[in-house]
Amino acid sequence: MTKECGYHDDHRRQLLRRALAALLGFIFLILLVIFLIWIILRPTKPRFVLEDATVYAFNLSSTGDTPSAAAPTPNTLTLTMQVTLSAFNPNNRIGIYYTKLDAYASYRGQQVSLATALPPTYQGHRDTAVWSPFLYGAAVPVSPFMLEILRQDKTSGGVLVNVKVNGRVKWKVGTWVSGRYHIYVNCPAYIRLAGDRDDAALGVAGPAVKFQLFQNCVVDV
Known part of the structure; x- marks a missing residue:
């Protein structure tokens, strides 16, 4: 046993x-x-370039002091601009589906425009896609310290606006399509300021101003 x-x-x-x-x-x-x-x-993430920006308005309005009995009214920023974004797929064997992309503008870390949806796009091998969205922000409340920061930026001659893109992408190899991956794009745009010396309305106003940028963007997937 x-x-x-x-x-x-x-x-x-x-x-x-x-x-x-x-x-x-x-x-x-x-x-x-x-x-x-x-x-x-050898999968490689796409390369984004901010080619140009046409600025129609970039104004921060300050209401100044209000009576103590009334609630304080915040400073507001109005932004209207059109940007041209291009994306290049550097992969020789991988296609990219941009299934959902939203573009918006940010100033000093604060979102100052509504998100604009970009049309879904398929990007073939070593192909380029181009979008030209309008970015709007009407009287967006901003932090109290924004007025002083914009004054300083006006003294230096311009402001740094970040055009950002958030969304989802899929990779395509042959007939196989991957799951969705998050993509985050950050494109810095340096915009020269114009206007008078009135601190109650600082920024760009009047005829549209187009800036040729060709600025490389930071892409995270």
């Missing part, structure tokens, strides 16, 4: 070792396939 139990124990251990070896071999094979696919395809 003792010899038979020892035989069965050895047999079980051999089965466990074989099962463990098979599992490790399977995991190694999967990792090898993933590594080979990565080596062959």
Whole structure:
């Protein structure tokens, strides 16, 4: 009886070792396939460029002091601009589906325009896509310190507005399409200020001003 139990124990251990070896071999094979696919395809995130920006209005209005009995009215910023964004797919074997993209403008870390939806786009191998959205922000309440910051920016001659894009992308290899991945794009745009010396309305007003930028953007996927 003792010899038979020892035989069965050895047999079980051999089965466990074989099962463990098979599992490790399977995991190694999967990792090898993933590594080979990565080596062959060399996936690279798209490159975004902010080509130009046409500014129709960039005004911060201050209401000044209000009576103590009334609630204080915040400073507001009005922005109207059209930008041209291009995206280049540097991959030779991978296509990109832009399934959902929203563009908006940010000033000093604060969103100052509504999000504008960009049309869904498929981008083939080494292809370029171009969008020209309008960005609007009408009397957007901003932080109290924004007036002083804009005064300082006016003294320096311009403001740094960030055009940002948030959305989802999918990768396409042959007939296979991946799941959705988040994409975040940040494009700095330096805009010269114009206007009079009235601090109650600082910024750009009047005829549209077009700025040729060709500014590379930071892309995270």
